[in-house]
Amino acid sequence: MVFRRYPDMLWHCIGLFALAGGVSLYSIALARATHSPTSLWLANGIMLGLLVRRPLAETWPLLMAGFLGFVTAKQILGDPLLTTLALGLCHAGEALLVSVAIRRRFPVIGPQTRFLALARVGLISAFIGCGLCALAIAAMQHFWPAREFFTSFNTLFRSHFLGMVIAGSTSLVVVTKDWRRSEPGGTPWRLIRDLLLMAVIACVVFSVSRVPLLFLVYPPLLLLVFRHRFAGMVIGLAIIALITTATTMLNIGPFNLVAGTTAAMRVVMAQVFIGASCLVALPVVLALAEQDRLQARVRESELRYRMLADNSGDLVMRIRPNGDRQYVSPSVKELLGWEVDDFMHPRPDLIHPDDRQRITQVVTELRAQGGAVTATYRLQHKRGHYLWIEAFARLVASPDDDGSMEIIYTGRDVTARVLAEQALMESQAQLQTIADNVPAVIARIDMSEHYTYVNRFVEQVSGESPEAMVGKTIKEVRGNRLYEQLKSYLRRAYAGESVMFEYEANYRGHLLQFQAHYVPDRGADGRVRGLYALTTEITHIKNVERELLRLAHQDSLTGLANRRYFHERVSLVLRQAAQFNMPVLLALVDIDNFKSINDSHGHATGDMVLAEVGQCLQRLVREGEMVARIGGDEFVVLCSDIGTEDNAQAFLHSLWERLHMAVAVGTGTVEVRMSIGAAMCHGTVSVDVLMKLADEALYAAKEAGRDTYRLLIRNLHSSESAAEAIYKPGQSGL
Structure with missing residues (x-):
């Protein structure tokens, strides 16, 4: 399945199988032929380059290829299968641990990779991985067959660690470097030339056994480092390591100058030399790589800046x-x-x-x-x-x-932007001017009931300045008593309702009336974030309304209720009387011969007479009784708590007697007399019936010669026009 998705994986596995097996076979066979321990184990490091380029889930074919290559090499040499499988698992685990550690820290390795950090992660993971692998192999060799554990571990660890550093670095360079761009023409000729020089000098140095010429290896190695950076170092060290281990294990080279050395000691010296070569080249190449990276970033930064600046x-x-x-x-x-x-x-x-x-x-x-x-x-x-x-x-x-x-x-x-800001400022100034001169208080209140804006008109209403109000709460500005009146309306506005209401407040010693409109202030998300309050003083409007109501209900000459207000009240009085089964008395009062008064003394005198009669009637009635002028010289008195018929007769008699008056006109007086017609009804009765009965009584009083009164009484079972008795002045009848 993996090979179908990634066709190149098959060739990588075949190549890794051959390379790991070949290197393992070479190292083991050389060690056994020379009867010396393996000085450099390269097989695990060879797998590292391919493993770090694949996700963890796709590395198992590569691990299997390296594992099979090692097992095949061991089987060719005739080693036991069980031991070989156990050792192969240790080698695969070492390669896997180092590759996972590098891949987790550096998912992609390229020119921008920080090689100092890469080297630090690689060395630490290689140290741990090689230590664990050497520990496992030494444990197996110590018990199966028995060998000295510490010596075995020391030898294995050195060979594995050096091999991982050299072979792992080499494989990383080989698989990550774009060799097609190394030189024009697609072939890294300069690198190949310098590597050949390195190989020739290393062969010469290690072929001479009489003179110690090991120092001659370092100049071409540093030349590779300076010219080719990381690639030159790792491949050069690989060449040095291969030549050093091969010649040392074949008992050739300058290490034989030390008298009395054993094969194991020469391997240790070879490993020390390889490690020293790494220590010489590695700091230099890391510093140069970091310098190259920083210079590349500077050039890229300059290029980007120039590109941005120019464009x-x-x-x-x-x-x-x-x-x-x-x-x-x-x-x-x-x-x-x-x-x-x-x-x-x-x-x-x-x-x-x-x-x-x-x-x-x-x-x-x-x-x-x-x-x-x-x-x-x-x-x-x-x-x-x-x-x-x-x-x-x-x-x-x-x-x-x-x-x-x-x-x-x-x-x-x-x-x-500046023109827009200037237009906005001008618009804001205009709006501010309009808001400050609108004859109403405009304010904005946030969700914590603090004023955030108040227009200038508030100074004319309450004498407070907007600056002193902003930042304070409604309760602080208006006081507890007024706040309690406004609190319920504030809650409704905060809940999203547009609220209009009226209230009263004292300012500067005057009781003023206001109409307020609270409008929720909603944000772009639709949530209420405060409210706008538009408050208008309506004291003068209320005064005009009261005056209009007074003029609509009051006679301008006498100050009494007019005909319209009388009809509004009489209907209410009759309904209440019917509800509580109370009698109602309605008396019509008419000035006798009023026309002759106007004709003889003029309309001004007639108006004085009407005003005097109205004032007299107002003085005579009790609280709850109503007096109205319903015509030119016709007045009406309405009583809803008259009680008995005797009380009604007594009231009418007293009214008739006191309405005899003399009105001073100029140097003389005008004698005024009245005719009164009254109707007293029990039970339910309409306004028209009551007025009709009272009018009949008034007509009867005038027929009797005026200056008198008549009372008609209508009981519950009487017809609308029937009356049980008529009372005359000074008389009592049945």
């Missing part, structure tokens, strides 16, 4: 202390219409005259104090109009290392 719509400049420009971005042409050469020298004449002094001061302060500044000013376009430029400038040390300080300037066209 940015912003104007970018480097300004020397004398004002000359080290660099002006080509965007000056698109932005201001000027060529780059036109801006290489100071151009203060292009700054708007109103901004020139301010910008000069800003630049002076920047050069004196350092740091960075931002300024907005106007620059003249080549066509003559001005653009608003927002400039950011920072004082930095010159990259020329001459000790001077340069200004890095970045400017962009913000004309549209």
Whole structure:
């Protein structure tokens, strides 16, 4: 399944099987032929390059290929199968542990990889992996067959660790380096040439057994490091390691100069030499690799900066202390219409005259104090109009290392934004003027009941300033008593309801009436974040309403209720009387011969008579009784708690007697007499029936010669026109 998804995996497995098996066969056979321990175990490190390039789930075919290669080599040499399988598992575990550690820290290894960190992770993981592998193999060899454990572990660990460092590094370089780009033509000729030089010198050094020439290996190794960096080092060390181990195990080379050495001691010396070569080359190559990486980042950063500066719509400049420009971005042409050469020298004449002094001061302060500044000013376009430029400038040390300080300037066209801000400010000023002069208090209140805005009109209403109110709560500004009235309306508005209501409040010693409208303030998400309060003083409106109501219900001449108000009240009185089974008395009062008074003394005198009669009637009635003028000289008295018929007769008699009056007119007087017709009803009765009965009684009084009164009584079972008795002045009847 894996081979179908990744066709190249099959060839990698075949190659790894052959390479791991061949190296294992070479190392084991050479050690056995020379009767010495293996000085350099390379098989595990060879697998490392391929393992780190694959996800963990895809590494098992490669591990299996390396494992089978080792087992095959051991079987060719005739080793027991069970022991071989156990050793193969240890080798595979070592390679797997190191590859997983590197892959977790560096998922991708490329030119941007930090090789110092890679080397640190690789060495630590190799130390741990090789130690565990050597420990496991030594344990097996100590018990099966028995050998000295510490000696076995020491020998195995050194060979595995050196082999992992050299072979692992080499395999990483081989599989990650793009060899096609090493040289023009696609072949790494210079590297091959230098490696051949390294191999020749190493062969010469280790073929001479009389003179110690090991130091001659280091110059070509360092040459490889300086010319080819990591690739040159690891492949050069691999060549040194192979030649060193081969010649040492074959009893050839300068290590034989030490008298009385054994094969094991020569292996140790070879390993020390290989390790010393690593210690010589590794710090140098790591430092050079880090330097190359940093230089590449600097070049890339410079390239990106230049690309951004050249292609940015912003104007970018480097300004020397004398004002000359080290660099002006080509965007000056698109932005201001000027060529780059036109801006290489100071151009203060292009700054708007109103901004020139301010910008000069800003630049002076920047050069004196350092740091960075931002300024907005106007620059003249080549066509003559001005653009608003927002400039950011920072004082930095010159990259020329001459000790001077340069200004890095970045400017962009913000004309549209400035014009929009100016229009917005003008609009806000207009709205503020309108809001402050609207004859109503406009306020915004947040969710914590704090004022966040109050217009200026509040000063005319309460004498408080908006500045003193903003930041305070409604309770603090309005007091506890008024707050309790407003609290329920605030809750409704915070709940999302638009609320309109009226209330009263004392300000400056006057009781004022207000109409308030609370409107929820909703955010973009629809949630209520406060409310707007529009409060209008309606005291004058309420006064006008009361005056209109008074004029609608009151007779202007006498001050009594008019006919309209009388009809509104009489219906209510009759309903209440029927509900509580109470008698109702309605008396019509008419001035006798009023027309002759007008004709003889004039309408002014007639009005005086009407006013005097109205005042007299108002004085005579009790609380709860009603007096109204319903016609020219016709008045009405309505009583709902008259009680008995005797009380009704007594009331009418008293009323008739007291209405005899003399009204002073000029030097004389006018005698006024009254005719009264009254109706007393029990039970349910309509307004029209009651008025009709009272009118009949009044007609009877006038027929009797005026200046008298008549009372009609209607019982529960009487017809609408029937009456049980008529009472005359000074008489009592049945």
